[in-house]
Amino acid sequence: GSLANGDKCQTKARRKKRKRVRRSCSAAIMADPRKEGFLTYAYILLYIALSSGQIFFNKWVLSSKEINFPYPLGLTLLHMVFSSVLCFALTKVFKVLKVEEGMTLEIYTTSVIPIGAMFAMTLWLGNTAYLYISVAFAQMLKAIMPVAVFVLGVAAGLEVNSCRMFLIMSVISFGVLVASYGEININWIGVVYQMGGVVGEALRLIFMEIFVKRKGLKLNPISVMYYVSPCRHVYCFLFQRSTLVDYSDHNFIAIVLCSAICLFIPWIFLERPRMVEQGTWEFQPVILMLNSLCTFALNLSVFLVISHTSALTIRVAGVVKDWVVVLLSALLFADTKLTIINLFGYGIAIAGVAAYNNHKLKKETSRDTSKDAQAHEAESIPLTTSSTSES
Numbered sequence: 001g002s003l004a005n006g007d008k009c010q011t012k013a014r015r016k017k018r019k020r021v022r023r024s025c026s027a028a029i030m031a032d033p034r035k036e037g038f039l040t041y042a043y044i045l046l047y048i049a050l051s052s053g054q055i056f057f058n059k060w061v062l063s064s065k066e067i068n069f070p071y072p073l074g075l076t077l078l079h080m081v082f083s084s085v086l087c088f089a090l091t092k093v094f095k096v097l098k099v100e101e102g103m104t105l106e107i108y109t110t111s112v113i114p115i116g117a118m119f120a121m122t123l124w125l126g127n128t129a130y131l132y133i134s135v136a137f138a139q140m141l142k143a144i145m146p147v148a149v150f151v152l153g154v155a156a157g158l159e160v161n162s163c164r165m166f167l168i169m170s171v172i173s174f175g176v177l178v179a180s181y182g183e184i185n186i187n188w189i190g191v192v193y194q195m196g197g198v199v200g201e202a203l204r205l206i207f208m209e210i211f212v213k214r215k216g217l218k219l220n221p222i223s224v225m226y227y228v229s230p231c232r233h234v235y236c237f238l239f240q241r242s243t244l245v246d247y248s249d250h251n252f253i254a255i256v257l258c259s260a261i262c263l264f265i266p267w268i269f270l271e272r273p274r275m276v277e278q279g280t281w282e283f284q285p286v287i288l289m290l291n292s293l294c295t296f297a298l299n300l301s302v303f304l305v306i307s308h309t310s311a312l313t314i315r316v317a318g319v320v321k322d323w324v325v326v327l328l329s330a331l332l333f334a335d336t337k338l339t340i341i342n343l344f345g346y347g348i349a350i351a352g353v354a355a356y357n358n359h360k361l362k363k364e365t366s367r368d369t370s371k372d373a374q375a376h377e378a379e380s381i382p383l384t385t386s387s388t389s390e391s
Contacts (some may be wrong), residue, residue, distance in 0.1 A: 008068055010263075012362065023358070027304045039308065040309055042311075043304045043308055043309070044305060044309065044313065044317050045312075046301045046305075047298075047301040047302060047304075047305045047321070048302070048317055048320060048321045048324060049324075050294065050301050051196060051295055051301075051318075051321045051351070052296055052321055052324050052325050053294060053330065054294050054295060055135060055235065055296050055325055056325075056329070056332060057291050057294055058075070058127055058130060058326070059130045059135050059329075059333065060096070061075060061287065061288070061291055062075065062127065062130050062131060063130075063333075065334075067284060067287060069284075069288070070313075071271045071274070071275060072127035072128040072130070072131065073097065073124050073126060073127075073263060073266060073267045073270060073271045074204065074271050074272075074275070075125045075127060075288075075291070076124045076127055077263040077264060077267050077290055078122065078288060078291075079291075079292050079295040080120065080123075080262075080263060082289070082292035082293070082295070082296065083292070083295060083296045084246025086293075086296050089109065089261055098282055111207070114207050115207045116262060117262045118200050118201070118203045118204035118207060119200075119204050120262040120263050121196075121197070121200035121262075122197045122200035122201040122204060123197075124197075125193045125194070125196040125197035125200060126194065126197035129190045129191075129193040129194035129197065130190075131190070132187040132193065133185075133187050133190030133191065133194065133336075134184070134185070134329065134335050134336040135325060135329035135333060135336060136322065136325070136326045136329045136330060136335065136336045136338060136342070137179075137180075137183050137186070137190075137195050137336075137342075138190070139322055139325045139326050139329075140176065140179040140180070140326065140342065140345070140349070141176065141179075141180070141191065141194045141324070141347065142194070142198060142379070143172060143175065143176055143179075143197065143322070143349035143350060143352075143353055144173065144176045144198055144349075145198055145201060145202060145353075145382050146168075146169070146172055146352070146353055146356040147169045147172050148198050148201075148202035149171055149202045149205055149206070150165060150169055150356075151169075151202075151208060152194040152203065153205050153209075154200050154332075156206055157174065158206065158209055158210070162324060165359070165360065168352050168355050168356050169352075169356075170220060170357065171348060171349075171351065171352035171355070172349050172352035172353060173350060174345075174349075174355070175345050175346065175347070175348030175349025175350070175351070175352055176262055176345065176349050177343075178341060178344060178345025178347070178348060179341070179342050179343075179345030179346045179349060180345070181341060181345070182339045182340070182344070182345055183340040183342060183343025183344075184337050184339065185335065188270065191204060192326070199378045207307055210302045301312075305309065305317065315357040315361070316357075319350060319357075321353060322328075322350065325351070326338070326343075326346065
């Protein structure tokens with residue numbers, strides 16, 4: 001009887017606590033809804049502006065007619081190093097941002113490193129594609145992303161094939177084919193690079209689902225940059241070896257090497273010899289630093305949008321951003337020539353992407369609802385047990 005009464009009191013206390021939290025959150029939102037709405041729209045516009053601007057900035061830097069830095073691997077390596085150093089400074093030196101806890105050596109070696117490698121490959125191949133195809137056409141090819149994610153998800157056992165999903169994938173594929181057919185200056189080397197970047201991004205998302213979400217670890221973009229950062233390992237090795245994860249010397253060296261070789265080793269063999277031999281490019285450190293800073297700001301904006309909005313919002317913002325990039329690139333770059341067939345095919349693909357996002361959102365909502373129902377049933381079990389024991 002005493003145990004049953006104790007369970008009943010604990011359950012009531014938990015319910016009262018949740019109600020107080022809900023009331024306080026509702027009061028905070030209702031206190032100034034205009035400010036909350038303004039911040040939400042500001043974060044979304046910031047994300048769209050930075051994401052579009054970063055694509056244009058990269059094209060401008062890589063173009064032989066502009067900055068003439070035709071080394072996408074080196075540019076991507078610079079982005080990752082700059083973001084890692086700045087993220088480390090903000091999280092450990094100035095302590096402005098917080099990094100998600102719960103990282104272990106096993107999770108790092110089996111999860112973060114593969115995800116970081118796929119992320120590096122996506123950026124490298126995507127930036128390389130800008131040397132061969134226009135920004136608008138590259139963006140149209142990216143619309144095939146849900147198809148790649150779904151196919152790999154089915155292969156990994158994460159997705160279940162159905163008539164609805166087959167129809168959505170067919171619509172997206174047909175739209176991308178029509179857009180490609182309407183491309184005037186198509187370059188198949190650039191298409192291969194762009195599709196390689198799409199596959200890399202799809203693998204990164206699959207790895208996130210398999211290695212991170214299933215292990216209960218939540219990683220925002222800032223946390224990912226922090227854990228991939230070589231500076232983080234130097235900091236742990238020098239100052240926190242006794243209080244953090246028990247890294248042995250060999251494990252530490254292996255992790256640092258794995259983090260570095262994702263881009264550094266390919267850069268040494270693929271681009272460094274050309275940079276030394278040709279010497280036709282002009283190194284402009286200010287522009288390259290601004291380009292790297294824009295990359296970090298983009299990751300930060302993604303973190304802000306995810307933190308203050310929903311999954312549907314970030315997906316809708318991504319679709320808007322895609323159209324902004326396609327239309328503005330025709331005005332900014334001479335190599336971009338849009339046709340009616342281009343836009344018609346891309347419109348079909350975007351309609352398929354919207355249907356895919358809506359399907360995924362409904363699936364996630366139903367999953368969250370079932371989890372809440374299970375949690376509610378688990379909390380109601382002590383009450384049933386107590387009433388039985390009392391009788």
